[in-house]
Amino acid sequence: MDDIEVARKAIKGDEEAFVALMQIHKEALLRTALAFLKNEHDALEALQETTYRAFRKIGSLKEPAYAKTWLIRITINYCQDQLKKDKRYVRDGKSADSAVSDDLTQLELQEALSTLSANEQQLIYMKYFQDVKIKDIAALEKIPEGTVKSRLHKTLRTLRSHFEGKGEMDHV
């Protein structure tokens, strides 16, 4: 059974297929959660929460081929909510696993990313960290490809101005 078939069955309410779907994508989801939340414990929480939300809403997933992206979106949404609730994740390096963020450039990038809007963060994450094609992002969001592209440009521009406006060591 291929991934799409698993997703199709899961959408129809097959519980075993749903578990299989989560197994297939757990690594991508954990990686997503780690990228945002920076520690293993919270990443596992995020995976649990993603499973919970996904099981309740799997019926609303229209296209089995987008299951992975759909799940990642759920994870990102959850992570962003958590970050909103608890700013210390971004501000205070202590809550982060050092393996993820022990480098200044990385920290700077992460800070820059954290200034983006939730949608812009999702876009960047999908495009650059999950290598989702612009065409697929457009299909999932139900917007034209051109719109995705212009949003992407705008977001990169924001990132650039963040880097340029702030000296590299500025935040230390």
Added chain:
Amino acid sequence: MYEKEEQKLTDFKDRLEQVPLPLEGADGAIMQGLERAKREKLQTHAKRKRTIWSLAAAALIILTLITSIRVSPAFANAVASIPGMEKFVERIQNDKGLSAVFENEYYQPIGESQTIGSTTLTIEGVILDESGMNIFYRVESAVTLEDIKINMPVLENQQEIPPGSISYHSPLAEQDSPKIYSDIIGFTFQDSVKFENLDFTLGLQVKLDGNEIDFSVPFTVPENVKPSIVYEMNKEVIVEGQKFTIEEVKVHPLRVGILISFDPDNTKKILQFEDIRLENEDGEVWSSIANGISARGDIDDGEIIYFIQSNYFENPKELYLRINKMQAVDIEDSYFLVDTDKNVLSHSPQDGRLELIDSSRTGFQMNLKMETDQELHYGIDRRISDANGEPMDTQHTGISTPHDGVQSIDFGFTDNGYVNPVRIDLAAYPNYINGDVKIELKK
């Protein structure tokens, strides 16, 4: 153009990919999330399917059966041609009778709406027959409807509307269009009724962002009902020594009601007619149990009306009422007792399928052992009362799908000082009597 930024992002990605993942905890997290979702489905299921009785005269059994989805092209065409119907397709296509209503253009578009503040309630259309009215409606708002709640639908007519049951769902936010919510409110009348005047008003309270909005939308149903077809049966049946009588079969466009009375001298309580159905001369099933409300009445009153999907628009040469498999238990086995102070199951059916897992003053959890590949698709409680016979203030009840041959049962109630033990009269139980009932329906 943004090579530098893109490079940074790519570097970050590479770095992220080298971070070890906590995979050993992953499966546990998935299972926990799944269990939580299932538990909540179980509970919200009981809460969401709210049912209101205008009169406490009759008890009600709500059953939810999983029926297979089957879309006929005729149905798809019929529905596609009605604006605003897309949202309902899935709900309708699960019900053969409801699908036929659309194929036969018995659905009546209304399109009346009322706007209060930034929220609009629109009655899209109705299906009216002598047994009830299904109202298809839509709520739209300028704000997302994530926390919307629907309360107390009330239907008014100059004529008195016979008491009955109301079924509707509490909304779940729709991912595609979080500012629109659609549902069907189903009014089922206790007695058949034909309205002289087709001017109705639907009252509905919508809670949104902490505000209560009271809608009251007058509407006129364009055409009066098609007459229901009544078969007087009066046929006594004996299955494994248990006697019951098929009194009457009423075929309405929305549903078929089968009135069955039980012999008071029966040694067993018949809980459910699992496979009650109408078949044509070739044994093809024309109508079986529908989703939602499947029966009305209380077995203790000696008679029950069973509802199955309607075959109103079908015209077979011959039509038979068939029953083969009934859930039945000895009278003594038709209830169980839980003492929530002592945490014991003090009485239960003798087959030992029920096991108490845990209890407290606000509820208890049980396991129901099932044979492999078997599932009880029914909620097991018909009535929950305390030692004095006072009804419990039930918050939720539910039964899970099977896991390793066990279905979990969950009851929640408020501790209003009730007296132990708590008594649960069974509505369903996996114990069967079998027979072969075949009665022709003659006009």
